[in-house]
Amino acid sequence: MPKYKKWKKKRPHIIRLWSKWLIAGTAVLILLFIGIGLLTGAKTTYRLYSDTIQEWTTQLKGSSFIYLFEMENRTFSGAHPDENRIPGLSTLAFKLLTSLTPNDPRSLLGREIPGLSFYNSQIIIAGEGTNFATLPIESEPPLDVDHKGEEGEVEEKQQDSPEGKQTIKEDRVFISHTHNTESFYPHLPDRSTAYDGKVNITLVGKRLAESLENRGIGAMVDLTDVASLLKQQGMKHYQSYDAMRPVIKEAMSQNESLQYYFDLHRDSLPRENTTVNIDGKEYARFIFVIGAEHSQYEQNLKFASDMHKLLESKYPGISRGVITKKGSGVDGVYNQDLDPNLIVVEFGGVENNLDELYRSADVMAEVFSEYYFNAEKVSNDS
Numbered sequence: 001m002p003k004y005k006k007w008k009k010k011r012p013h014i015i016r017l018w019s020k021w022l023i024a025g026t027a028v029l030i031l032l033f034i035g036i037g038l039l040t041g042a043k044t045t046y047r048l049y050s051d052t053i054q055e056w057t058t059q060l061k062g063s064s065f066i067y068l069f070e071m072e073n074r075t076f077s078g079a080h081p082d083e084n085r086i087p088g089l090s091t092l093a094f095k096l097l098t099s100l101t102p103n104d105p106r107s108l109l110g111r112e113i114p115g116l117s118f119y120n121s122q123i124i125i126a127g128e129g130t131n132f133a134t135l136p137i138e139s140e141p142p143l144d145v146d147h148k149g150e151e152g153e154v155e156e157k158q159q160d161s162p163e164g165k166q167t168i169k170e171d172r173v174f175i176s177h178t179h180n181t182e183s184f185y186p187h188l189p190d191r192s193t194a195y196d197g198k199v200n201i202t203l204v205g206k207r208l209a210e211s212l213e214n215r216g217i218g219a220m221v222d223l224t225d226v227a228s229l230l231k232q233q234g235m236k237h238y239q240s241y242d243a244m245r246p247v248i249k250e251a252m253s254q255n256e257s258l259q260y261y262f263d264l265h266r267d268s269l270p271r272e273n274t275t276v277n278i279d280g281k282e283y284a285r286f287i288f289v290i291g292a293e294h295s296q297y298e299q300n301l302k303f304a305s306d307m308h309k310l311l312e313s314k315y316p317g318i319s320r321g322v323i324t325k326k327g328s329g330v331d332g333v334y335n336q337d338l339d340p341n342l343i344v345v346e347f348g349g350v351e352n353n354l355d356e357l358y359r360s361a362d363v364m365a366e367v368f369s370e371y372y373f374n375a376e377k378v379s380n381d382s
Contacts, residue, residue, distance in 0.1 A: 120327035124301065125308055127287070127321035129273065135323060136287055136346050137268040138179075140237045141195040145181045145227055149188050149199025170257035171218040172372070175205040175264065178244045178334075178344075181227045182266035186353040194268065194350045197227075201266050204347050207358045208262070211365030217372060220255065222247060241331050248335055248342075260303075260372070261342035263334065265289075267349040274349030275356065276317040284348025284360040286311065287320035291344075293332030297324070299340030307343075310367050318363060320346075 121135050183196035202223055209219035229243050230236070244263075252258060267274055267287070274285050288304035290297055304322045311319045326332045336342045345364075348357050 120325055120330050122292070122324045123321060124290075124324055125305060125322040127285075127308070127312070127319045128276075128317050130287070130321045134269060134273050134320075136265075136289065138265075139194070139268050141179075141181055141227065142193055145193075145195045145197045147197040149183055149196035171220040171255055172257060172259050173209070173212055173217060173219040173368075174222065174248070174251050174255075174258050174261045175209055175219060176222040176224070176244065176248065176261070177201050177205055177264050178226055178240045179265055180223070180225060183350075184266065184348070184352055184354070184357070185350050194266075195227075197225075199354075201264050201347065203354060204357045204361055205262075205264050207361040208264070208365055211362045212369065215365055215369040217365075217369055218257070220251065220258070222251065238331070241333070241335050245335050245338075248338055252338065259341060260368075261339055263342070263344045265344060265346050267346040269349045271349065271351035273320075274352055278315055278318065281359060282356045283315070283318055283363065284352040284356045285318055285320050286360065286364070287346045288322045289334070289344040289346060290322065290324045291330075291332045291334040291336050292324040292326040294337035296340060297336060300336045300343055303341050304343045307368065307371060310371055311363070314367055315363055318360065 121132070123130060123132070123135075177200075180202055181195040181197055181200050183194055183200045185191055185194060187199045188194070188196060202221075205221050205223075209221045212219040224244065224247050226240055226243055230240060233243065235243055248261065276283050276285050286308075288308060290301045290304055292301075301322070301324065308319045308322050334342075334344050336344075347360060
């Protein structure tokens with residue numbers, strides 16, 4: 001009897017047992033419904049699509065993935081420096097969840113201090129003098145842009161048409177200007193602003209198109225007043241690429257012959273960073289900008305890199321290099337997801353004049369025409 005009573009005391013009450021299972025089951029169902037709701041009801045930018053996963057993984061250094069490969073193949077153990085240690089799970093989780101890098105305050109301050117926004121840029125190819133202190137600077141224009149600029153005396157010498165050039169009737173190149181009012185101090189009455197509704201980067205786009213056509217490559221210049229478009233639609237300056245996107249897509253749909261797309265901009269750096277002397281003449285320098293926040297950006301990067309190398313082989317020092325941009329405070333795509341041959345090119349800076357810019361436009365046309373016809377020849381041979 002004593003043993004029976006002792007066992008009987010330990011026997012759980014049937015109601016209490018079922019209550020625990022009911023509570024546990026209810027909790028699991030609630031968590032399940034919350035999880036499903038988050039995945040299906042959240043905005044598309046937060047769903048677990050491939051783009052979202054890509055965005056998470058871009059927060060990690062490449063060396064972190066080498067350790068994963070090493071787990072499967074020990075050969076990868078020699079692919080990273082000996083002093084690098086495998087990152088802890090807590091560090092990886094923290095970086096994925098917050099986009100912050102422990103022991104690197106730039107990852108936090110770069111979002112709050114404009115000068116540290118360069119943290120979101122990566123130098124892929126560094127031209128002469130290019131470092132994190134000389135990366136392109138973008139400033140926001142005033143709400144109202146006047147038409148005060150004067151072109152003045154501008155050199156009108158065109159590049160000589162090459163012998164045996166091919167005549168192309170269809171347009172192959174689309175030239176646009178997302179920040180169309182970016183101007184140049186030498187052609188403005190004062191330095192209170194570097195923007196103008198008349199004398200601006202669109203003149204460089206026109207010159208580039210003329211030089212391309214002289215070399216047998218049809219070019220289309222878009223002169224959309226993006227600044228006015230933003231004002232009409234109540235959009236902000238940082239939405240310029242969103243405003244320009246329908247324009248580019250319409251051009252693509254209506255002109256199937258288009259193959260290359262140049263979005264021309266003007267840098268805000270001083271003259272010493274944006275000018276080079278070649279054979280006694282001053283030229284505005286280029287720098288290529290690629291958005292790294294879309295899945296196929298490597299194709300745009302290849303086009304920009306090829307152009308940089310070809311420019312440097314013919315006009316050493318004229319290209320400042322190639323950079324990618326992503327993260328907080330930048331567009332990160334620049335509409336380059338629309339076509340692998342769409343690139344952003346910074347032409348000179350605020351202190352360059354149109355003579356220098358036009359010379360550089362002619363150089364760009366010369367070098368691109370060589371790139372284009374070589375690509376055409378390879379395509380035809382294959």
